[in-house]
Amino acid sequence: MNLKQLSQMLELSQTTVSRALNGYPEVNEETRRRVMDAARRHGYRPNPSARRLATGKAGMIGYVLPTGSAVDIDPHFVEFLSGLGDYARAHDFDLVLSPADAQDEETTYRRVVANKQVDALYVSSPKPADKRIKLLEQLGLPYIVHGRSEGLHFDYPFMDIDNEGAFHEAGRLLVQLGHSRIALINGQRAETFAVFRERGLRNALAASGLVLATPMIRSFAMTEENGYRAARSLLETSPRPTAIICSSLIMALGVVRAARDLGIEIPKDMSLIAHDDVFPWLKPENFSVPLATTRSSIRLAGARIAERLAARISGLEEGKSGEVWPVDLVVRGSVAGAPTRANS
Amino acid sequence: MNLKQLSQMLELSQTTVSRALNGYPEVNEETRRRVMDAARRHGYRPNPSARRLATGKAGMIGYVLPTGSAVDIDPHFVEFLSGLGDYARAHDFDLVLSPADAQDEETTYRRVVANKQVDALYVSSPKPADKRIKLLEQLGLPYIVHGRSEGLHFDYPFMDIDNEGAFHEAGRLLVQLGHSRIALINGQRAETFAVFRERGLRNALAASGLVLATPMIRSFAMTEENGYRAARSLLETSPRPTAIICSSLIMALGVVRAARDLGIEIPKDMSLIAHDDVFPWLKPENFSVPLATTRSSIRLAGARIAERLAARISGLEEGKSGEVWPVDLVVRGSVAGAPTRANS
DNA sequence: GGTATTCCCCAAAGCGCTTTGATTATTGCG
DNA sequence: CGCAATAATCAAAGCGCTTTGGGGAATACC
Known part of the structure; x- marks a missing residue:
C-alpha cells in the first residue's frame, strides 16, 4: 500500500493525503480524520526511502562504531545501547551503526553526513581535543557527545557525569x-x-x-x-x-x-x-x-541522549549546552579506616 | 556531486555513467575507466536513499533489538557486534538496529521488511519453535539465525556452535x-x-x-x-x-x-x-x-554471520544450510578428580 | 552489396514521497 | 451584489538513482 493507492482509494490527491498525514494545517479536519482512519485500517506506512529522498530526513540516528581486529567494543556500550534503544523504540526511530576503521573514523563520519544517512549522531568516548567533535561542528549535523572533551576552543553539546x-x-x-x-x-x-x-x-x-x-x-x-x-x-x-x-x-x-x-x-x-x-x-x-x-x-544516560538527539532533530533543542549529572557515592563494606601502623 | 553533474561533466548520459560505475558489461572499457576515474577524483558517492528507492536494495543489514525496561541486552551482544562490525566495515555496509518492544517483535519485523529498510536480518537468541523464524521465512527476506531453534517443521539457515x-x-x-x-x-x-x-x-x-x-x-x-x-x-x-x-x-x-x-x-x-x-x-x-x-x-561468529548474510544478499548463498562449529574444551586448574568420600 | 549482429550509448520512465504554485469553492465585507 | 480574502484541494515538479527500450555506427556474414 503506497500513497498513490491510498489516495485513489480515498478519491483525493496524493498532496492532500500526504498533508493530512503529516499534520499540515491546510486540510479540512474532517478530511484528515478520514485519511488517518483509512491509513490506519490499511496499515499504510510511508516508504522511508522515498520520504528520505524527498525530505532529506532519515528518521534514524547514527553512531560510528570503531572496529578493527585490535579494537574491542566494551561492554558499557551495550548498556548504553539499552537506554538509547528504549527511547528510540518509544519514539519510533532506528539506530544505524556505521563501522569504521578505528584509525580513520573521519572518512566514515564524512560519508554518513554527506549521504544524509542519519539525522543526528552521537559520539562516545571522547578524547581530549577530540577531532570528531571539530569535524561534526564543521559538517553541521546535529550531534551529542556522551562524555566530554577538553581543550576545544568552542562549546559543544554534551552529556556527561560528574x-x-x-x-x-x-x-x-x-x-x-x-x-x-x-x-x-x-x-x-x-x-x-x-x-x-x-x-x-x-x-x-x-x-x-x-x-x-x-x-x-x-x-x-x-x-x-x-x-x-x-x-x-x-x-x-x-x-x-x-x-x-x-x-x-x-x-x-x-x-x-x-x-x-x-x-x-x-x-x-x-x-x-x-x-x-x-x-x-x-x-x-x-x-x-x-x-x-x-x-x-549508563543506561539512563543512553535514554537521555536519545531524548536530546530527538529534540535537536526536531529543532526543540538548540545551542551548545552541556549537561553534567551528579554521581552517587555508595558506601559499602569495602571501605574502612586506614590500617594502623602495626597492620600496614 | 551527483550523477547528473558527473555525467554532464563527462558529456555522457546518466545511464552510461551509472552502468560504468556499477560494472555493467554494455559499456566500453575505455569509457568505464574515464568514468571511474572522474568519480574517484570528484569523490562521487551515489546517494543511498535514491539508490534504495530505485533498486529496493538498502546496503544495510538489520537486527531487531528487543528493548523495554525489563529487558537487558546482554554483554555477549557487544562481542558479537564487534565481529559483525569488522566484516561490515571491510565490505562497506551498515547495521541498523530497530528497537522493538520485547513483547511484540513481530510488528517491528514486519515493518522493517515492508519498508525494505535492510537487505537481510540476523536473528539471535532463538527460542524453541521461534516465531520470528517462521515469520521471516514467510516474509521472504534473507536472514540467518545465530543459534538454533527446535521443533520447527522446516529448514532454515543458521550458524550455531555445538x-x-x-x-x-x-x-x-x-x-x-x-x-x-x-x-x-x-x-x-x-x-x-x-x-x-x-x-x-x-x-x-x-x-x-x-x-x-x-x-x-x-x-x-x-x-x-x-x-x-x-x-x-x-x-x-x-x-x-x-x-x-x-x-x-x-x-x-x-x-x-x-x-x-x-x-x-x-x-x-x-x-x-x-x-x-x-x-x-x-x-x-x-x-x-x-x-x-x-x-x-562469539566474535568470530559475528564475522561469519555477516559474511553469510552478505553472500545471501548477493545471491551467492542459497538454501537453508545450517552450520555448526565445534567447541574447544580447554582444561585448566578448576577440574580435578572427584573428591574421595573422606572429603565430600 | 545488403542484411544481420554486436557494441555503445542515450532518452525517458519509473521508485514513492514532499512541496510548490495554481485552481476552485466558500465566506466576509462594504 | 461584487470583489477580496480564506479554505481546501489538486496537478505537477522534483529528490537522485536504476533500468527499460530503443537506436546509430561499426563489424560480420552470405
Whole structure:
C-alpha cells in the first residue's frame, strides 16, 4: 500500500493525503480524520526511502562504531545501547551503526553526513581535543557527545557525569577515614573521563595536603586482567597503598583477586572504591566484600541522549549546552579506616 | 556531486555513467575507466536513499533489538557486534538496529521488511519453535539465525556452535575423573542453547549410567548474582555435587564466590567448568583458580554471520544450510578428580 | 552489396514521497 | 451584489538513482 493507492482509494490527491498525514494545517479536519482512519485500517506506512529522498530526513540516528581486529567494543556500550534503544523504540526511530576503521573514523563520519544517512549522531568516548567533535561542528549535523572533551576552543553539546566530583568525593571519604596512601587504577589516559577522575582524586588529596604521586596511578584498558596487574604492581611496592580507587567494576574484580593472592584483606588492610556504571550482570553489592562505588547508570544516560538527539532533530533543542549529572557515592563494606601502623 | 553533474561533466548520459560505475558489461572499457576515474577524483558517492528507492536494495543489514525496561541486552551482544562490525566495515555496509518492544517483535519485523529498510536480518537468541523464524521465512527476506531453534517443521539457515557436543565433552571429562554428582547451572530454559547444553550433559552422564536429575539443574538469566544463588542452593544440599558445569563466565564468577563463602575449595572439593564466549575483559585463565572452559569465540561468529548474510544478499548463498562449529574444551586448574568420600 | 549482429550509448520512465504554485469553492465585507 | 480574502484541494515538479527500450555506427556474414 503506497500513497498513490491510498489516495485513489480515498478519491483525493496524493498532496492532500500526504498533508493530512503529516499534520499540515491546510486540510479540512474532517478530511484528515478520514485519511488517518483509512491509513490506519490499511496499515499504510510511508516508504522511508522515498520520504528520505524527498525530505532529506532519515528518521534514524547514527553512531560510528570503531572496529578493527585490535579494537574491542566494551561492554558499557551495550548498556548504553539499552537506554538509547528504549527511547528510540518509544519514539519510533532506528539506530544505524556505521563501522569504521578505528584509525580513520573521519572518512566514515564524512560519508554518513554527506549521504544524509542519519539525522543526528552521537559520539562516545571522547578524547581530549577530540577531532570528531571539530569535524561534526564543521559538517553541521546535529550531534551529542556522551562524555566530554577538553581543550576545544568552542562549546559543544554534551552529556556527561560528574567524574571529577565523583572521584573527589571518593577520595575525600578515604582521606577522612585516615588514608594517606591512596592509589588510582584508571581507564586509559586517552579517554577524557580518566583525566577528570584523576583530577578529582588529586584535588581531594590536595585539599588535605596530600599528593597523588605518579607511581600511585595506573592507566589501562578496563579489563579484569589489567585490574589485577595494576593492583599487584601497586600492592607489591612498599609501603603499599592502603586504599585503591578504581575506574570500573570489571577492573575491580581483578583488584580483589590481586588482594586475595597477596593475602591482603579488604577492608582491613586495604579499602577499595570503584566506579559502577550499573550492569545488570555484575553488582557491587555482590562482591565477596560488598564494594563501595561511585554510581551512575549508563543506561539512563543512553535514554537521555536519545531524548536530546530527538529534540535537536526536531529543532526543540538548540545551542551548545552541556549537561553534567551528579554521581552517587555508595558506601559499602569495602571501605574502612586506614590500617594502623602495626597492620600496614 | 551527483550523477547528473558527473555525467554532464563527462558529456555522457546518466545511464552510461551509472552502468560504468556499477560494472555493467554494455559499456566500453575505455569509457568505464574515464568514468571511474572522474568519480574517484570528484569523490562521487551515489546517494543511498535514491539508490534504495530505485533498486529496493538498502546496503544495510538489520537486527531487531528487543528493548523495554525489563529487558537487558546482554554483554555477549557487544562481542558479537564487534565481529559483525569488522566484516561490515571491510565490505562497506551498515547495521541498523530497530528497537522493538520485547513483547511484540513481530510488528517491528514486519515493518522493517515492508519498508525494505535492510537487505537481510540476523536473528539471535532463538527460542524453541521461534516465531520470528517462521515469520521471516514467510516474509521472504534473507536472514540467518545465530543459534538454533527446535521443533520447527522446516529448514532454515543458521550458524550455531555445538553446544550439545561441548557440554557432552565437558560432562564426559568429569565422569572420567570420577565425578558422579554433577550439577548444571544453565541459562534460561527459554533459550535453545540451554536446551542443547542440558541435553549434551545428560547424554554424557547417561553414557556412563548416570542421571542428570532435575534437582541438579538451575536455569536463570546469566548474571553473576544468579550464578551465586544457583551455586549456593546446589552446594547446600547434601550430598552436594562434586562438579558444576556452568553456562557462562559471568555466572562462574558467582559460582566461585559461592564456593568460597561455603569454604569449598576448587578443584579439591569441587570441579568447575564454564562456557566461555571469549570476552576481552574477562578471561578464564585469570580466575583465582584458572577455569576450565568450553570455548567458542562469539566474535568470530559475528564475522561469519555477516559474511553469510552478505553472500545471501548477493545471491551467492542459497538454501537453508545450517552450520555448526565445534567447541574447544580447554582444561585448566578448576577440574580435578572427584573428591574421595573422606572429603565430600 | 545488403542484411544481420554486436557494441555503445542515450532518452525517458519509473521508485514513492514532499512541496510548490495554481485552481476552485466558500465566506466576509462594504 | 461584487470583489477580496480564506479554505481546501489538486496537478505537477522534483529528490537522485536504476533500468527499460530503443537506436546509430561499426563489424560480420552470405
